[in-house]
C-alpha cells in the first residue's frame with residue numbers, strides 16, 4: 001500500500017513541475033492577485049475519539065491502583081536500551097556487568113509488578129496447599145473440625161462481629177465480581193463500535209485515494225486561470241503597457257500641449273478683447289464728441305453774448321464779471337477725451353491674420369496623435385504578444401503531457417485495490433474475532449460465576465444462619481435452618497479453596513500483561529513519549545538514523561519522525577508536507593527558475609515601440625504662435641486708456657457751473673447780456689440732463705466703459721511677457737517632441753520590464769498556490785493519524801482498559817476470598833449444630849476444649865441420648881456429604 005501511495009505523491013509533485021520554474025528570490029510583480037478557487041477537499045468521517053462513559057470510573061480506579069503499583073514515570077531510556085539490545089544480547093551474554101545492571105534496572109522499574117506477581121504466585125501455590133492441609137486436618141477432627149463449641153460469654157458479640165465482617169467481605173467480593181463482569185460486558189459491547197470505527201477508517205482511506213486525483217486535476221486545471229490572466233493582459237497590452245508608457249511620457253508631453261492649447265484660447269480672447277475695445281471706443285467717442293460740440297457751441301454763444309459793448313467798456317463795473325465769465329469758459333469742456341486715444345485696428349487686423357490658422361485644431365491633432373500611443377503599442381507589440389501566447393500553449397501542453405505521463409488512475413486503482421483487499425481481509429477476520437470474543441466472554445463469565453457461586457453460598461449461609469438463630473438454643477440443639485446456614489458457609493469455604501487459586505492465576509497473568517501494556521504503551525502514547533522511543537535514532541534498524549525515511553525513501557538521514565508525521569497528519573496537512581516529500585522531490589529545484597523567465601524574457605527582447613510618428617505641434621502651429629507675438633499687442637498705450645477711463649465726463653460740474661453763471665448774470669444790469677447768459681445757463685442744465693447724465697449712468701455707456709476697462713486690462717495682462725511665454729511653450733513642446741522621438745525607448749524599456757514582471761508574476765502566483773495547496777490541501781493525511789488513533793482506541797481504550805478492569809475486579813474478589821474463608825469457618829461454628837458442647841464455660845479439660853466422655857467416663861446427658869458414632873460419623877468434614885439423616 002505504501003508504494004502506490006508514494007507514486008501518487010510523486011505524480012502530484014511532478015504534475016506541476018513541468019509548468020515552469022519559480023525564482024524564489026524575485027519579488028512578485030503581479031498587479032492582479034489571482035483566485036484559483038479552493039481545492040476540492042475530501043471529507044473524512046472518522047472521529048477517533050473514545051469516551052468510555054460510566055465505566056470510565058472503574059477504569060480510573062484501575063489506573064489509580066496501577067499508579068500505586070507502578071508509580072515510576074515512563075522509563076524512556078531504559079526502554080530504548082532494552083529495545084536496542086533486542087533482548088538477545090542479554091540472553092546470550094547475561095554475565096556481562098552492563099547487562100546485569102540493565103537487568104537490575106528493569107527489575108527495579110518493574111518492582112511493583114514483581115512484588116504483586118510474587119504475592120499472586122504465593123497465593124496460587126499456598127491456597128490449594130493450605131486448603132488441602134485444612135481439609136486433611138479437618139478430616140482428622142482437628143483444626144476446628146470437631147463438632148464442638150466452647151461456650152463463651154462473648155459468643156453473641158463474636159458472632160455479631162463475624163457476621164458483620166463476613167457480610168462486608170462478601171459485599172466487597174460482590175463488588176469486585178460486578179466490576180469484572182461490567183468490564184467483560186464492556187469489551188463485548190465495544191466490538192460493534194470497533195467494526196464501525198474500522199469501517200469508517202477504511203472509507204476515509206477510500207476518500208483519501210479517490211479524492212487525490214481530483215485534487216491534482218484541480219491543481220493542473222487552474223493553470224487555465226493563470227493562462228487566461230496572461231492572455232487577458234496580452235490582449236490589453238495597449239492599455240497596460242501603452243497606457244503606462246503614455247502616462248509616463250504624458251508627464252512631459254501633456255503640460256506642453258496644454259500650454260499650447262491655452263495659448264490658442266488666449267489668441268481668440270485677444271481678438272475678442274480687441275474687438276471690444278474698437279466697438280466700445282466708438283460708442284464712447286460718439287457720446288463725447290456730441291457733448292463736446294454742444295459744449296463748444298454754448299462756449300461760443302456765451303462768448304458771443306459777452307462780446308457786448310456793456311462789457312467792452314473798461315470803466316463799467318460789470319467788466320470784471322464779464323472777464324470772469326470769459327475766463328471760466330475754458331473749463332467748459334469734456335474731461336475724458338476718447339477721440340484722443342489711438343485705435344487698435346492694426347493689432348486686430350494682425351490677430352485676425354494669425355487666427356486664420358486654427359492653432360487649437362493643430363494642438364488637438366497633437367493630442368490625438370499622442371493619445372494614440374496605446375494603439376501604436378498594441379500594433380507594434382503584436383509579434384511579442386503572439387510569441388508569449390505560443391509560449392503559454394507550450395507550457396500548457398507540457399503540463400498536460402506530464403499529467404498524462406503519470407498513470408494517476410492506475411495508481412489510484414492499485415491503492416483502492418489494496419484498501420479493498422485489506423478491507424476484505426479485515427472483514428474475514430470478523431467471524432474469527434466474534435468467535436474468539438465469545439470464548440473469551442464465556443471464560444470470563446465462568447470465572448465470574450465461580451465467584452458468584454461462593455458469594456451465593458456466603459449470602460445464603462448468612463441468611464439461613466441469621467434467620468435460624470435461636471438465642472436460647474444451645475450449640476447442640478440449634479435448628480435445622482441455622483445448621484444449614486453453617487453448612488452453606490462451609491460449602492462456600494470449600495468452593496473458595498477450589499476456585500480462588502484459579503482466579504488468582506488468571507488475575508496474575510492478565511495483571512502482569514495488561515498492567516505493563518497500560519504503563520509501557522497506552523500511557524506513553526497519550527503523552528507522546530512512545531513516539532520519542534520510536535523516533536530514537538538507530539533503534540529500529542541499527543544502521544539507520546530514522547527508520548521511516550529509511551523505509552520510504554531509502555534516506556535514513558532525513559529528519560522525518562513518527563511524531564512529525566503523526567502531528568502533521570493530526571493537523572490534516574497534505575501528505576506532501578507530512579512526509580517531507582519536498583526533501584525527496586524538491587519542487588523548487590525541479591522548477592528551473594530560468595525556464596519561463598528566460599523564455600518570456602526572450603520574447604520581450606524583440607519588443608520595440610517607435611513613437612517617432614507622433615507630431616505634437618507642426619510648423620504652422622509654431623509660426624502661428626510666433627506671429628502672435630508680433631501682432632503688436634504690447635504696443636497698445638494701456639496707460640492712456642486707463643487714464644481716460646479714470647477721468648470724469650466733464651471737467652467741471654455743469655450744474656454748478658450753470659448756477660455760478662446765473663449768479664454772475666444777476667450781477668449784470670438788466671439787459672440782453674443778462675438774459676442771454678441766463679438762457680445759456682439753462683442750456684447747460686439741459687446738456688447735463690440730456691448728455692452728461694446718460695454718459696455717466698446709462699446702461700450703454702457704463703457697459704461700454706466697463707468692457708473697455710476689462711478688455712484693456714486683459715490685453716495688458718496678455719501683453720506682459722508674451723514673447724517669453726510663447727518661447728517657453730515652444731521650448732516645452734520641443735522637449736516633449738524630443739522625448740518622444742529620441743528618448744522614448746528608455747521609458748518603453750522601463751515599462752515593458754514592469755509589464756513582463758507582472759506576466760511572470762502570474763506564473764509565480766500559480767506556482768506558489770500549487771506549493772501551498774500541495775502542502776496543506778492535497779491528499780490531506782488525517783486518515784493516517786486516525787488509523788493510529790483508532791489502533792490506540794481499540795488496543796488501549798477497548799481491550800486493555802477492559803482487561804485491566806477485569807483483573808482489577810476479579811483480583812479484588814480473589815483476595816477477599818481469604819478473609820471470607822477464615823470468617824466463614826469461624827462463623828459456621830456459630831450456626832452449625834454441634835455434637836458436643838461445654839458444660840462449664842471456662843473449664844479446661846484436655847486440649848480439645850470439650851468434655852471428653854471417653855477420658856472422664858462421665859456421660860454427657862445430651863451426648864448420652866444420642867447413639868454412639870465413630871469419630872468420622874460424629875465429626876464429619878464440613879464439606880463432606882452428610883451421612884446422618886439430620887444433614
Ligand SMILES: *[C@@H]1O[C@H](CO)[C@@H](O)[C@H](O)[C@H]1NC(C)=O
Nearest residue numbers: 269272273276707710711714
Ligand atoms: C467683450 O465684450 C463682451 C460683451 O460686452 C464681454 O462679454 C467679453 O467678456 C468682452 N471680452 C473681453 C476679452 O473683454
Ligand SMILES: *[C@@H]1O[C@H](CO)[C@@H](O)[C@H](O)[C@H]1NC(C)=O
Nearest residue numbers: 292333334337338339340341
Ligand atoms: C480731443 O482730441 C481731439 C483729437 O486729438 C482734439 O482734436 C480735441 O481738441 C480734443 N478735445 C478736447 C476737449 O481736448
Ligand SMILES: *[C@@H]1O[C@H](CO)[C@@H](O)[C@H](O)[C@H]1NC(C)=O
Nearest residue numbers: 019391392393394395398595
Ligand atoms: C516543454 O517541455 C520540453 C521538454 O521537457 C522543453 O524542452 C520545452 O522547453 C517545454 N516548453 C515550455 C514552453 O516550457
Ligand SMILES: *[C@@H]1O[C@H](CO)[C@@H](O)[C@H](O)[C@H]1NC(C)=O
Nearest residue numbers: 003004007407410411412414
Ligand atoms: C499497479 O499494479 C500493477 C499490477 O499489480 C502493476 O503492474 C503496476 O505497475 C501498478 N501501477 C502503479 C502505478 O503502481
Ligand SMILES: *[C@@H]1O[C@H](CO)[C@@H](O)[C@H](O)[C@H]1NC(C)=O
Nearest residue numbers: 024582583586587588589590
Ligand atoms: C529545494 O531547492 C531550492 C532551490 O533549488 C532550495 O533553495 C531549497 O532549499 C530546496 N529545499 C529543500 C527542502 O531541499
Ligand SMILES: *[C@@H]1O[C@H](CO)[C@@H](O)[C@H](O)[C@H]1NC(C)=O
Nearest residue numbers: 645646647705706709710713
Ligand atoms: C476697471 O476695472 C477694475 C477691476 O476690474 C476696477 O478696479 C477699476 O475701478 C475699473 N476702472 C474703471 C475706470 O471703471
Ligand SMILES: *[C@@H]1O[C@H](CO)[C@@H](O)[C@H](O)[C@H]1NC(C)=O
Nearest residue numbers: 290293294683686687690691
Ligand atoms: C446738441 O446739438 C444737436 C445738434 O448739433 C442738437 O440736436 C441737440 O439738441 C443739442 N443738445 C442740446 C441739449 O442742446
Ligand SMILES: *[C@@H]1O[C@H](CO)[C@@H](O)[C@H](O)[C@H]1NC(C)=O
Nearest residue numbers: 738739742743744745746747
Ligand atoms: C532619456 O531620459 C532619461 C530620463 O528620463 C535620462 O536619464 C536620459 O539621459 C535621457 N536620454 C537622452 C538621450 O535624452
